[in-house]
Amino acid sequence: MFPLSETFLQTSTLFVELASTEFMRYILAATGLHVLLNSGLRPFALRRRIRSDQPPKGQIRREILTSARSVLVFAGISLAAVWAVKMGWAQVHQDPDTYGWPYFFLSVAILIVGHDTWFYWIHRLLHDKRLYRRWHHLHHRSFKPTPFTAFAFNIGEAALHGLYTPLxxxxxPVSYLALFLFSIHMIVRNTIGHCGVELFPSAKSGRPFFDWLTTVTHHDLHHASPDWNFGLYFTFWDRLMGTEHPDYLKHFAATRTSLSSLETVGEKSTARPISKRMGLGAAVMIAACLTSLSADADQSAAELERLSGSWVSEGYGAVVKLHSCNQPPTELCGTLIWIWSPQSQQHLGIKMLWGFRFDGSGWRRGEIAIPGRNQVFRSDIQMIDLDTLQVKGCAVIVCKSQIWRRLDSLPHVGLPR
Ligand SMILES: [Zn+2]
Ligand SMILES: [Zn+2]
Structure with a gap:
């Protein structure tokens, strides 16, 4: 009995150690990034945020709790991996120089590229409608992901992700140091990918400077439009398989307008020595940021002007007044001013749409509430012509569109304007 108890004690201790190390890595990375973006880097984060609004109340708490559960799954699988090493089935060595340093760096690269491939195909599988609801739905409950979304998985999904390292x-043959660097890279990229602020630099063309890497916009778009962008670290699988969001680069350029403008301004000086270019950097950055921010604000204000007024939803269901909801006017809101259903009259005057921002072609990433239904949908608005809007609402992966008509363009029916 005694040796069995000792084995049990050792196994339990190891499980607790593995789980605490994994959880500490997750919570330190996610909290560190969250605090940084909301304190010291807040002005930077506000300029480069992908979404204007905050995640719903309670989301972060749910993400931490479900991530803690994923960590327990990871620890259970790691325990099996430790056992495989003890049995001599897996080769993990202490000295990173065992096969020479070139092999060490190659092994880290193989671990990362291999993980991206594993993740892409597992992720595609999880989006199959037979698996999605039970295996992946939890991760997509975060429409507006945060660094804490990183491990917010269903148990089955956590197990599939956790299996990569043991396999x-x-x-x-890898060293412990290679596995450690791989795991640090994984949690850093994972938390950054969910942070909602575009941290990746752009090239002069407005494309990502490291176009072969997934940017924050890339994965953020996956949470907004789950049929696209399945990759984790690199873009090549999405491009090879045709699953990159058709507007990804446009969205990226929209979040990085200030830097794109900066680099366009800086283009003339590329022949100068680096030190001189750096000397000019601060002044150019300030001037370019101010110019591009004011250009963005002007464009949003002009588009808001075109859109402002009363609109009738499909089938004369409701009249919604669209207007700006901030100053300077960059964000679109809508107030319900008339509704067909006599049972819904108490909702008149509510804010029915909010959080839409103009991305150069349409109003994106807003939310729409249906009066009388305790539910909020992600929504995009596209102006088809001066009197016609396409309003799209999405719940998880199901989207529906409606055509709204400008009230003034309809035959007079006595509706409030
Ligand atoms: Zn995600
Ligand atoms: Zn997904």
Whole structure:
């Protein structure tokens, strides 16, 4: 009995150690980034945020709790990996120089590229409608992801992600240091990918400077439009398989307008020595940011002007007054001013739409509430012509569109303007 109890005690201790290390890594990375973006880097984050609004109340708490559960799943699988190493089935060595330093760096690269491939195909599988609801739905409850979304998985999904490392060490001799660097890279990229602020630099063309890497916009778009962008670290699988969001680069350029303008301004000086270019950097950055921000604000204000007024939803269901909801006017809101259903009259005057921002072609990433239904949908608004709007509402992966008509363009029916 005694040796069995000792084995049980050792196994339990190891499980607790593995789970605490994994959880500390997650919570430190997510909290560190969250605090940084909301304190010291807040002005930077406000300029480069992908979404204007905050995640709903309670989301972060749910994400931390479900991530803690994923960590327990990871720890259970790691325990099996430790056992495989003890049995001699997997080769993990202490000295990173065992096969020479070139092999060490190659092994880290293989771990990362292999993980991206594993993630892409597992992720595609999880979006199959037979698996989605039970295996992946939880991760997509975060329409507006935060760094804490990183491990917010259903149990089955956590198990599939956790299996990667034990499987790869069966095939590839790696050092503990290589595994450690791989895990740090994984949690850093994962939390950054969910942070809602575009941290990746753009090239002069407005495309990502490291176009082969997934940017924050890339994964953020996956949460907004789950049929696209399945990759984790790199863009090549999405491009090879045709699953990159058709407007990804446009969205990226929209979040990085200030830097794109900066680099366009800086283009003339590329022949100068680096030190001189750096000397000019601060002044150019300030001037370009101010210019581009004011250009953005002007464009949003002009578009808001075109859109402002009363609109009738499909089938004369409701009249909604669209207007700006901030100063300077960059964000679109809508107030319900008339509704067909006599049972819904108490909702008159509510704010029915909010949070839409103009991305150069349409009003994106807003939310729409249906009067009388305790539910909010993600929504985009596209102006088809001066008197016609296409209003799209999405719940998880199901989207529906409606045509709204400008009240003034309809035959007079005595509706409030
Ligand atoms: Zn995600
Ligand atoms: Zn997904």
């Amino acid at each position: 790869v060490i069966l095939l590839l």
